[in-house]
Amino acid sequence: MVKIVIDKVTKRFGPFTAIDAMDAVFDDGAVTCLLGPSGCGKTTLMRMIVGLEQPTVGRIFFGDRDMSGLPPRKRNVGMVFQYPVMYQTLSVEENIALPLTQDRSLSAQERDKRIDEVLDILDMRDKRKLFIGDLDAGSRQKVAVGRAVARRSDIVLFDEPTTNVEVQAKLLLIRAFKLVTQRLKQTIVYVTHDQTEAMTLADCVALMRDGRIIQYDRPADLYATPATEFAGWFLGNPGMNFMPARKTAAGIETPLTAAPVAADAEVSGNGTLTAGIRPEHVRLGATAAPGAVPGVLKDLSVTIAGRFIANVRIEGDTIVKVKTDEAIAARPGDTVYLAADPAGLSFYSDGNRVAAA
Ligand code: ATP
Numbered sequence: 523m524v525k526i527v528i529d530k531v532t533k534r535f536g537p538f539t540a541i542d543a544m545d546a547v548f549d550d551g552a553v554t555c556l557l558g559p560s561g562c563g564k565t566t567l568m569r570m571i572v573g574l575e576q577p578t579v580g581r582i583f584f585g586d587r588d589m590s591g592l593p594p595r596k597r598n599v600g601m602v603f604q605y606p607v608m609y610q611t612l613s614v615e616e617n618i619a620l621p622l623t624q625d626r627s628l629s630a631q632e633r634d635k636r637i638d639e640v641l642d643i644l645d646m647r648d649k650r651k652l653f654i655g656d657l658d659a660g661s662r663q664k665v666a667v668g669r670a671v672a673r674r675s676d677i678v679l680f681d682e683p684t685t686n687v688e689v690q691a692k693l694l695l696i697r698a699f700k701l702v703t704q705r706l707k708q709t710i711v712y713v714t715h716d717q718t719e720a721m722t723l724a725d726c727v728a729l730m731r732d733g734r735i736i737q738y739d740r741p742a743d744l745y746a747t748p749a750t751e752f753a754g755w756f757l758g759n760p761g762m763n764f765m766p767a768r769k770t771a772a773g774i775e776t777p778l779t780a781a782p783v784a785a786d787a788e789v790s791g792n793g794t795l796t797a798g799i800r801p802e803h804v805r806l807g808a809t810a811a812p813g814a815v816p817g818v819l820k821d822l823s824v825t826i827a828g829r830f831i832a833n834v835r836i837e838g839d840t841i842v843k844v845k846t847d848e849a850i851a852a853r854p855g856d857t858v859y860l861a862a863d864p865a866g867l868s869f870y871s872d873g874n875r876v877a878a879a
Contacts, residue, residue, distance in 0.1 A: 523550040523551040523676060523707060523708070523709055524550050524584045524585040524587075524676045524677065524709055525547055525548060525549055525550040525584075525585060525709065526547070526548040526554075526571060526582065526583070526584060526677065526709060526711065527546075527547050527582065527583040527584075528544050528545060528546040528547070528548075528567070528580070528582055529545065529580050529581045529582065529583060530543055530544070530545055530579065530580040530581075531543075531544045531545075531567075531570065531577045531579065531580035531581070531582060532544070532577065532578050532579040532580055533563075533566055533567075533570060533575065533577055533578050533733075534578045539733055540563045540566040540733055541563045541566055541567055541570070541577070541733045541734075542563075542732065542733035542734050543579075543580075543734075544567070544580070544733070544734060544735060546728060546735050546738060548709065548711060548726075548728070549709070549725070549726065550585075550709050551707045551708070551709060552709065552710070552725040552726060553703050553710040553712055553723055553724050553725045553726075554710065554711050554712070554724065554725070554726050554727070554728055555712045555713075555714055555719070555720035555723060555724035555726075555727045555728065556568065556711060556712070556713045556714070556728050556730055557714060557715065557717060557720040557724075557727050557728070557729050557730065558715065558729060558730030558731055558756075559715065559731070559756070560715060562730040562731050562732060562733065563730055563732075563733040563734075564713045564715075564730055565681065565713060566733075567730075568679050568681060568711060568713050570582060571599070571677070571679060571711060572594050572597065572599050572601060572679055573589065573592055573593055573594040573596075573597050573599070574594060576590070576591070577590075584597070584676065584677065597677075598673075598675045598676055598677070599675055599676070599677045599678070599679060600621075600669075600670035600671060600673055600675040600677070600678040600679070600708075601670060601678070601679050601680075601681070602663070602666050602667050602670045602678070602679070602680045602681065602683045603666070603681050603683070604681055604682050604683065604685045604686060605686070606662065606663065606665075606666035606669075606683075608654045608662060608665065608666065609654065610653065610654050610655045611653065612653070612654065613650065613651050613652060613653055613654075614641075614646060614649050614650050614651070614652055614653075614654070614657070614665050614668075615637055615641065615650040615651070617654060617665050617668075617669055618637050618640055618641070618665060618668040618669045618672050619633060619637055619672075620669060621669060621672065621673045622636060622637070622672055622673065625673070636672050636674070637650075637672060639672075640668040640671060640672045640702075641668065643698075643701050643702050643705050643706075644664045644665075644667070644668055644698050644701075644702065645698065646661070646664060646665070646668070649661065658691065659686055659687045659688070659691065660687045660688075660691030660692070660694060660695045663683050663684070663687060663695055664695065664698050666683070667680075667683070667698070667699060667702060668702075671702055671706050671708060674706070674708070675708065676708065676709060677708065677709045677710075677711070678708050678709075678710050678711075679710075679711045679712075679713075680699070680710065680711070680712040680713065681713050682713055682714055682715070683695075683699075684696065684714075684716070684719060696719055696722055696723060699712075699723060700722065700723055703723070712724070717756070717757055717758075717759070720741065721741040721745070721757075724740075724741050725740070726738060726739065726740055726741075727739060727740075727741050727744050729744060729753055729756070729757075731752055736749070736750055736752065736753065737749045737750065737753050744757060745757055745758065747868070747875070747878075748762065748798075748868075748875065749874065749875050750870070750873050750874055750875065751764060751796065751798065751870050751873045751874075752873065754798050754800075754868075754870075758800060758801070760801055760831065760843045760845070762798045762799065762800050762801075763778075763798065763799050763800070763801060763804070763842050763843055764796050764797070764798050764870070765777050765778060765796065765797050765838070765840045765842070766794070766795070766796060766797075766838065766840075767795045767796060767797040767869060768795060769787060769789060769795055770782055773785060774787060774795065774797070774869060774877075774879075776797040776862070776867070777815065777836050777837045777838045777840050778797065778799065778804070778815060778836065778840075778842060778860060778862045779813070779815070779862055779864075779867075780812075780813050780814065780815055781813070783864060783867060783879045784879070785867075785869060785877045785878065785879045786877060787869045787871065787876045787877035788871070788876050788877070789871045789876070790871045790872050790874070790876065792872060793871075794871065794872075795869055795870070795871050795876075796869065796870040796871070797867060797868075797869055797870075798867070798868050798869070798870055798875075799862055799863075799866050799867050799868075800845075800866055801831070801842075801843040801844050801845035802845045802846070802866075803862065803863040803865070803866025803867070804842060804843075804844045804845075804860050804861070804862055804863070804866075805844075805846070805860065805861040805862075805863065806830075806832055806834070806844045806846055806848075806850055806858060806859075806860060807850070807858065807859045807860075807861070808850055808851050808852045808856070808858060808859070809859065810859050811859055811861060813861050814859035814860060814861040815836055815837065815859065815860055815861075816836070816857055816858070816859055816860075817834040817835055817836035817837075817842065817857070817858055817859070817860055818834065818835045818855065818856070818857060818858070819832060819833075819834055819852050819853065819854050819855065819856050819857075819858045820832075820833040820834060820835055820841065820854060821833050821854055822850070822852070822853075822854065828847075829845055829846065829847055830844075830845070830846050830847070830848070830849060830850070831843065831844070831845055832844040832846070832850070832858075834858055834860055836860060842860055844860065864879040865879065866879075867879035
C-alpha cells in the first residue's frame with residue numbers, strides 16, 4: 523500500500539491552467555473520490571497520477587518514490603476506464619487473467635487463486651466461462667475492475683466507471699466496487715461527478731473546483747460542515763440554502779430566524795455575511811409556531827423516496843428549499859411557517875465558512 527503525494531503540481535495546456543499549484547496526500551489503502559463539476563481537472567489529475575500526462579510544475583510521489591518522468595507501465599497502477607477495452611473473444615476469467623499471465627513470477631496456482639478471489643468478491647463465479655459479448659454493461663465493468671485489481675497493484679484508478687451503466691445496474695456495481703476496495707485494501711482514486719457515488723464509496727472526498735482541491739474530508743464531514751458556499755451548494759440534492767445575514771450586538775440576524783442567533787462571525791473581505799442551512803434542517807408547518815417565520819408556499823413536490831421538497835418565499839424575496847418526511851396541508855399560494863434547526867445553521871463570509879450557530 524502506498525500513499526499518493528501531490529507536491530505543488532500545476533498542469534498547463536498552453537495558456538490554460540487545468541491544475542493549479544495543488545498540494546494533497548491521498549491516504550494509502552483508502553478510497554479517495556475526486557469529485558467536482560465538469561472541467562475542474564479531475565481527469566487531468568488522474569492522468570498525471572497514472573503517467574499519461576506529466577505535470578508542468580511539481581512532482582507526484584507514490585510513498586517516497588518520485589514518479590517524475592516514469593511512463594505508465596513502470597508505475598504499477600491499475601486502471602478502470604469509462605469504456606474499458608475488453609477482449610470479446612475471451613471469457614470472463616480469461617480477461618481477468620490477462621495481466622496475470624504477463625507476470626512471470628506468478629505460479630499458475632497463485633494466478634488461479636487470485637482469479638477465484640476476485641470472481642468471488644464480484645459475485646461472478648457463475649459467469650466465469652461466459653464471453654464478454656454475453657454480458658450487460660454493468661457486468662462488463664465488473665470484469666474490468668476484476669482485471670485491474672487482480673494484479674494487486676499498489677494503486678488502482680477508476681475514471682467514471684459507471685457513466686455508461688443504467689441506474690439499476692449502477693447501484694449493484696457500486697456495491698461491488700465497495701466490496702472490492704474494502705477487501706483488497708489497495709490505494710484507490712475514483713473520479714466521479716456523481717455525489718451519491720462519491721458519498722457511498724469514499725473514505726475521503728477531494729472536492730475540486732477550477733483546478734484546485736477546495737476541501738478534502740470524510741463524506742459525512744464534507745456534507746455536515748462544508749467549508750465554502752460552493753461545497754454546500756454542490757453537495758446535497760437540493761443543495762444548501764443561502765441567504766443574507768447581518769451581524770448585530772444581539773447576535774446574527776437572518777430572514778429565517780425570528781430572533782438573532784447567538785453566534786459570532788468574523789466578517790471578512792467585502793464585509794457581507796451569508797447564512798447557510800440544508801433543506802432538511804428547515805421545518806415546515808401550516809400554522810404559526812414559536813420561532814418560526816412566515817412565507818408563501820411556491821411549490822411542493824414528492825421525491826422518488828417519498829420525501830417532500832417545498833420552495834417557500836420568505837421576507838426579502840428569499841426562496842428557501844425545504845426537505846421533509848411529513849406531508850403538509852398547504853397549497854401553492856398559502857401562507858406557511860418555517861423554523862430553522864439552529865444546529866444546522868452556519869455562516870459564510872466571502873464564500874468561506876466563518877461560524878456556526
Ligand atoms: P469532466 O468531468 O468533464 O471529465 P474533468 O474535471 O475531468 O471534467 P479535465 O478533463 O481534467 O476535467 O479538464 C480540465 C480542463 O482542462 C478542461 O477545461 C479541459 O478543457 C482542459 N484540458 C484537458 N485536457 C486538455 C488538453 N489536452 N489540451 C487542452 N486543454 C485540456
